[in-house]
Amino acid sequence: MADKMNRRAFLGMTAAGAAGIVLGDLLGKDQGAVPNAAEMTASKANAADETISFYGTHQTGVVTPAQNFANVAAFDITTENVQELKELMQHWTEMAATLMAGKPLAAEPQEGKFPPTDTGEQIGLDTGKLTITFAVGASLFEKEGVDRFGLRSRKPSGLTEMPIFHKDSLQDQLTHGDILIQACSDDPVICFHAIRNLAKAARGVAHLRWQQTGQLGVKAQGTKRNLFGFKDGTNNPALTDEAFMKNNVWADSGDGASWFAGGTYMVVRRIQMRIETWDQQTYSDQEEIIGRQKVSGAPLDGQKEMDQPNFEGDSEGKFTPLDSHIRLSNPRTGENSERERILRRGYNFMENLDSVGRLNAGLLFVCFNRNIQTQFESIQKRLTNPKLPDQMLAYTDTTGGGYFAVLPGVPSKGSFLGQSLFA
Ligand SMILES: C=CC1=C(C)c2cc3[nH]c(cc4nc(cc5[nH]c(cc1n2)c(C)c5CCC(=O)O)C(CCC(=O)O)=C4C)c(C)c3C=C
Numbered sequence: 143m144a145d146k147m148n149r150r151a152f153l154g155m156t157a158a159g160a161a162g163i164v165l166g167d168l169l170g171k172d173q174g175a176v177p178n179a180a181e182m183t184a185s186k187a188n189a190a191d192e193t194i195s196f197y198g199t200h201q202t203g204v205v206t207p208a209q210n211f212a213n214v215a216a217f218d219i220t221t222e223n224v225q226e227l228k229e230l231m232q233h234w235t236e237m238a239a240t241l242m243a244g245k246p247l248a249a250e251p252q253e254g255k256f257p258p259t260d261t262g263e264q265i266g267l268d269t270g271k272l273t274i275t276f277a278v279g280a281s282l283f284e285k286e287g288v289d290r291f292g293l294r295s296r297k298p299s300g301l302t303e304m305p306i307f308h309k310d311s312l313q314d315q316l317t318h319g320d321i322l323i324q325a326c327s328d329d330p331v332i333c334f335h336a337i338r339n340l341a342k343a344a345r346g347v348a349h350l351r352w353q354q355t356g357q358l359g360v361k362a363q364g365t366k367r368n369l370f371g372f373k374d375g376t377n378n379p380a381l382t383d384e385a386f387m388k389n390n391v392w393a394d395s396g397d398g399a400s401w402f403a404g405g406t407y408m409v410v411r412r413i414q415m416r417i418e419t420w421d422q423q424t425y426s427d428q429e430e431i432i433g434r435q436k437v438s439g440a441p442l443d444g445q446k447e448m449d450q451p452n453f454e455g456d457s458e459g460k461f462t463p464l465d466s467h468i469r470l471s472n473p474r475t476g477e478n479s480e481r482e483r484i485l486r487r488g489y490n491f492m493e494n495l496d497s498v499g500r501l502n503a504g505l506l507f508v509c510f511n512r513n514i515q516t517q518f519e520s521i522q523k524r525l526t527n528p529k530l531p532d533q534m535l536a537y538t539d540t541t542g543g544g545y546f547a548v549l550p551g552v553p554s555k556g557s558f559l560g561q562s563l564f565a
């Protein structure tokens with residue numbers, strides 16, 4: 143057996159050499175982890191082989207500059223035993239720290255009767271700044287009136303099941319879930335590998351409910367574009383704006399549950415776009431629907447992308463229609479405007495044709511906020527108000543998603559995800 147293992151290790155080394163990396167990278171050498179996302183700046187996130195540390199006050203994947211690819215996966219917990227759930231969180235904690243560090247899940251190839259611990263498709267690849275973010279849904283705390291794990295009293299008060307908004311076409315197999323994991327990386331194989339191995343390790347305790355991949359333009363200059371062809375993210379808050387994150391994103395001990403301090407609420411909406419219909423609209427109609435210029439991203443009454451529109455001086459909507467997407471999303475009136483602001487971190491998705499032969503493509507809308515009701519829902523209710531709906535609603539179908547509470551960060555090795563929840 144020893145001979146066989148040595149031969150395998152040797153083959154691994156040869157393959158690694160061919161890929162231009164050393165075996166240390168495969169077997170656990172830390173590739174220069176940078177601090178956790180909260181301290182991470184866009185400039186630090188450039189080197190392809192950089193890894194992001196799993197540990198910190200907050201989880202990564204929220205204020206981390208968006209990597210090019212994402213896999214978002216929702217799980218249902220199948221056990222009724224809270225100890226098994228806790229052990230899964232402990233196991234996932236170790237796995238996530240290992241995966242983000244670019245290390246294999248098992249230090250050596252294993253022999254014997256067991257399948258390999260690590261499925262292996264990531265061997266030789268950089269982590270692509272992998273982040274793995276864990277969140278919990280309202281159904282973990284209570285499902286069909288049952289306090290499944292004795293956690294009902296610990297549910298953050300703002301965490302509900304995502305309601306059905308006007309014109310939603312939610313499909314059960316794409317919606318909700320007890321636990322959500324978001325894996326983001328500059329390499330799609332790395333995202334897949336993370337979700338696949340986390341799901342594999344959960345067998346018997348949790349199973350995949352739904353999964354959605356997403357991507358952004360890989361080498362885009364500046365703000366990335368959505369599949370309507372518009373820059374998406376222009377008026378998003380700067381990731382380095384710590385005051386904004388403190389006020390509008392990170393929960394503190396008064397935000398729904400004391401254990402939740404350092405977490406944030408995550409809203410996911412799988413929004414299929416009616417691409418074929420959109421593509422029949424004129425250039426200026428498209429701009430009026432969004433409320434921005436298509437190529438530059440500038441407001442309709444402005445010149446440059448970062449110019450602010452003047453809605454006050456355009457009360458009738460001659461420049462920016464009253465039912466355009468940006469005007470309803472952020473009317474820029476009163477003190478609520480700043481309080482409502484959310485951090486958006488969405489991805490485009492492009493799949494096969496849907497059941498009636500249309501392109502099955504759209505936006506995996508993801509946002510983070512400290513209070514779903516006064517931030518996301520406040521915006522969403524304006525966009526879906528039947529009296530003056532967002533014009534864009536005629537070109538989208540929301541088919542899935544959910545509301546989730548992103549767990550506080552894991553401060554250091556030895557602690558685990560959700561420790562304060564189970565305490
Ligand atoms: C409820 C929240 C939002 C949903 C759902 C949503 C869906 C959605 N958005 C676009 C495209 C764009 N959105 C833009 C701006 C924007 N969108 C929201 C909120 C939701 N969008 C906000 C709060 C804002 C910012 C408004 C502002 O402060 O000016 C833009 C403009 C560029 C930008 O600032 O990002 C585009 C384009 C699509 C395609 C979509 C669903 C498919």
Ligand SMILES: [Fe+2]
Binds near residue numbers: 467471
């Ligand atoms: Fe939007």
